[in-house]
Amino acid sequence: MELLSGGDMLVRALQDEGVDLIFGYPGGSALHIYDAIFRQKGIKHVLVRHEQGATHAADGYSRSTGKVGVVLVTSGPGATNAITGIATAYMDSIPMVVISGQVPSDKIGEDAFQETDMVGCSRPIVKHSFLVKNAEEIPEVVKKAFYIASTGRPGPVVIDIPKDVTNPADRFPYRYPEKLRMRSYTPAGKGHSGQIRKAIALLLSAKRPVIYAGGGVVQGEGAGLLTELAKRLNYPVTNTLMGLGAYPGSDKRFLGMLGMHGTFEANTAMHHADVILAVGARFDDRVTNTPNKFCPGAKIIHIDVDPASISKTIVADIPIVGTVQSVLSEMLEMLKSSEEQPDQSAIVDWWRQIDDWRERHGIYTAPRYRTDGAMIMPQEVIRAVYDITEGDAFVTSDVGQHQMFAAQYYLFDKPRRWINSGGLGTMGFGLPAALGVKIAHPDKDVVCVTGEGSIQMCIQELSTATQYHLPVKILCLNNQALGMVKQWQEMQYEGRLSNSVYEESLPDFVKLAEAYGHLGVKIERREELHDKLHEAFAIKDRTVFIDVYVDPSEHVYPMQVMPNGSMRDMWLSKTERT
Amino acid sequence: MRRIISVLMENEPGALSRVVGLFSQRGYNIESLTVAPTEDATLSRLTMVTIGDDHKIEQVTKNLNKLIDVVKLVDLTEGSHIERELLLVKVRASGAQRDEVKRSVDIFRGQIVDVTSNMYTVQVAGTGEKLDAFLQALGEHTIMEVVRSGVSGIARGEKVLSV
Numbered sequence: 001m002e003l004l005s006g007g008d009m010l011v012r013a014l015q016d017e018g019v020d021l022i023f024g025y026p027g028g029s030a031l032h033i034y035d036a037i038f039r040q041k042g043i044k045h046v047l048v049r050h051e052q053g054a055t056h057a058a059d060g061y062s063r064s065t066g067k068v069g070v071v072l073v074t075s076g077p078g079a080t081n082a083i084t085g086i087a088t089a090y091m092d093s094i095p096m097v098v099i100s101g102q103v104p105s106d107k108i109g110e111d112a113f114q115e116t117d118m119v120g121c122s123r124p125i126v127k128h129s130f131l132v133k134n135a136e137e138i139p140e141v142v143k144k145a146f147y148i149a150s151t152g153r154p155g156p157v158v159i160d161i162p163k164d165v166t167n168p169a170d171r172f173p174y175r176y177p178e179k180l181r182m183r184s185y186t187p188a189g190k191g192h193s194g195q196i197r198k199a200i201a202l203l204l205s206a207k208r209p210v211i212y213a214g215g216g217v218v219q220g221e222g223a224g225l226l227t228e229l230a231k232r233l234n235y236p237v238t239n240t241l242m243g244l245g246a247y248p249g250s251d252k253r254f255l256g257m258l259g260m261h262g263t264f265e266a267n268t269a270m271h272h273a274d275v276i277l278a279v280g281a282r283f284d285d286r287v288t289n290t291p292n293k294f295c296p297g298a299k300i301i302h303i304d305v306d307p308a309s310i311s312k313t314i315v316a317d318i319p320i321v322g323t324v325q326s327v328l329s330e331m332l333e334m335l336k337s338s339e340e341q342p343d344q345s346a347i348v349d350w351w352r353q354i355d356d357w358r359e360r361h362g363i364y365t366a367p368r369y370r371t372d373g374a375m376i377m378p379q380e381v382i383r384a385v386y387d388i389t390e391g392d393a394f395v396t397s398d399v400g401q402h403q404m405f406a407a408q409y410y411l412f413d414k415p416r417r418w419i420n421s422g423g424l425g426t427m428g429f430g431l432p433a434a435l436g437v438k439i440a441h442p443d444k445d446v447v448c449v450t451g452e453g454s455i456q457m458c459i460q461e462l463s464t465a466t467q468y469h470l471p472v473k474i475l476c477l478n479n480q481a482l483g484m485v486k487q488w489q490e491m492q493y494e495g496r497l498s499n500s501v502y503e504e505s506l507p508d509f510v511k512l513a514e515a516y517g518h519l520g521v522k523i524e525r526r527e528e529l530h531d532k533l534h535e536a537f538a539i540k541d542r543t544v545f546i547d548v549y550v551d552p553s554e555h556v557y558p559m560q561v562m563p564n565g566s567m568r569d570m571w572l573s574k575t576e577r578t
Numbered sequence: 579m580r581r582i583i584s585v586l587m588e589n590e591p592g593a594l595s596r597v598v599g600l601f602s603q604r605g606y607n608i609e610s611l612t613v614a615p616t617e618d619a620t621l622s623r624l625t626m627v628t629i630g631d632d633h634k635i636e637q638v639t640k641n642l643n644k645l646i647d648v649v650k651l652v653d654l655t656e657g658s659h660i661e662r663e664l665l666l667v668k669v670r671a672s673g674a675q676r677d678e679v680k681r682s683v684d685i686f687r688g689q690i691v692d693v694t695s696n697m698y699t700v701q702v703a704g705t706g707e708k709l710d711a712f713l714q715a716l717g718e719h720t721i722m723e724v725v726r727s728g729v730s731g732i733a734r735g736e737k738v739l740s741v
Binding site for chain 1: 587588591592595596599603633636637640641643644646647648649741
């Protein structure tokens with residue numbers, strides 16, 4: 001058997017696992033591993049500018065491909081800098097393996113230089129973690145880490161490796177395990193057929209059904225099946241922020257996103273529904289508003305791979321634990337062989353009601369923002385980009401108003417095209433995530449929708465874009481304030497803008513982009529918006545920073561009324577309430 | 579409601595901290611916790627007493643099951659079960675008190691496991707309630723130090739928690 005050092009073993013194990021890309025940043029405790037990377041060819045390593053950027057880039061790569069994202073960092077600050085990105089991946093159930101160097105085994109616990117208890121620090125935000133005790137464990141630990149990260153409800157896994165374990169002087173026999181057996185981990189597979197049968201009966205009896213689909217449908221590769229099911233039944237579909245693209249956004253059965261900034265028709269339809277089919281969604285507080293006022297007349301079918309997600313905040317009438325794929329395909333088979341049909345006249349009435357809601361306040365039936373002013377409205381920027389990219393771009397986003405405008409106004413027809421930090425709400429996610437997406441999809445348009453606040457949280461990754469020639473578009477909806485914070489302060493704090501404005505301290509983003517070797521475009525006047533966007537998007541071989549000055553007074557609507565509101569209680573504009 | 583949850587988990591470093599971390603992270607409370615390896619050295623058995631309504635306990639068990647180290651678990655309070663806790667107590671006992679304390683120990687079927695001219699160390703096993711009653715019977719003025727093990731439990735009958 002071949003003899004390898006721990007460092008070489010790790011790299012070989014990653015190759016044997018099919019890894020061809022790592023995002024990382026070297027440092028003392030990881031140097032043996034970095035040397036092993038230098039001496040091989042199969043894996044490309046992307047050097048980021050901050051470990052947070054590495055985790056978000058790996059995350060974007062994973063979300064856009066379905067593969068496991070891989071991160072390599074050093075001990076101490078390298079590891080703690082990765083924490084935000086690990087938590088981001090954890091909240092959105094993204095498969096990721098994070099390898100962190102650790103101080104040598106005999107120094108652990110002595111407050112050694114760059115020592116931090118990474119297994120302890122990351123414990124609440126990982127699916128699992130390993131502290132490798134000796135080199136012989138490495139192949140099995142790697143195998144387990146990828147298996148755990150990518151199966152069941154996916155999530156990040158940390159492998160912490162003390163420096164002595166990767167010492168090039170100590171060699172051990174290497175064999176990558178072909179199979180794994182873990183008695184303590186058996187991810188859910190097929191759903192219970194009896195439950196699925198009951199669910200079908202309830203679905204077919206519905207008079208006011210809504211299909212509520214979340215990120216689990218995207219992650220679980222269930223978008224095709226969900227679309228088939230909804231079309232077959234002719235039932236309306238709403239997606240969560242994480243689920244956008246799980247059902248085609250441009251299809252007439254799509255009601256738009258639901259929740260805090262969901263559409264009027266989606267939230268109102270949910271509130272009045274008699275049967276809700278929740279698929280791969282977790283009844284997040286940004287969806288349900290006040291739980292005891294949530295959808296009072298609805299019976300709930302809940303499909304999820306994670307039993308702990310079921311009946312956590314909202315009690316399910318028919319819980320089904322299983323993968324979205326297996327449960328949806330079993331449902332479709334049962335539907336096809338069933339003689340029962342949906343109540344057509346009830347469904348026609350339901351659609352009539354929904355169309356009436358759309359007509360009254362829907363954001364897709366008429367612009368619900370000012371179209372005659374001199375200022376550029378953020379919504380029309382997103383619509384313009386949607387048109388220019390023909391709805392086929394990969395769109396990453398940061399967190400805030402721009403994120404909600406992108407979610408509302410860019411209609412995603414395919415899964416894995418909308419890439420945002422939904423659960424943790426991590427500002428700084430967008431740019432590094434876009435770089436991860438671009439590496440995986442070099443021929444596609446990749447747009448990072450951001451704001452002048454978020455972009456500054458990981459702006460150093462502009463340098464990574466230069467080094468690896470990753471031509472993405474950065475679309476900065478610049479409203480010269482932390483827009484969402486400001487919106488809340490205007491709505492709930494009588495307009496006291498506590499620390500949400502910069503007082504003339506914003507950098508010149510055009511010059512900043514140019515300093516990194518990119519192109520910068522500034523758009524300030526409404527009449528130049530379309531032409532300048534077209535010009536910017538025509539450039540395919542450079543990273544372009546498009547700094548669009550938008551109306552700083554604009555709010556995101558609809559917005560659910562809080563606290564104590566139900567799904568249907570919404571602000572529709574600054575003055576209009578349901 | 580008080581529940582006794584018995585967990586069989588991998589005897590790995592870090593496993594216990596994941597269980598305890600889960601409880602603090604999700605705001606569940608732990609009344610008592612005992613843990614030790616089983617006859618199979620790769621497995622540990624952990625017994626935990628917690629308090630919560632049915633919804634909370636369901637979440638507790640689901641989230642425990644989600645931990646990769648947890649192999650199996652059972653809520654012992656769902657069925658007929660035996661629970662035991664061990665109490666060690668140092669009791670001041672001199673003169674006439676000595677007989678009185680000894681009588682209480684006999685009544686509660688405890689044993690005196692150490693003795694000096696001024697005190698007894700008493701061992702009592704039983705349910706938590708029984709141990710509470712024994713301590714009450716001793717009267718506060720005689721108690722010097724109390725150590726309780728926390729609850730261990732096992733199901734009655736042929737039902738077993740094993741791999």
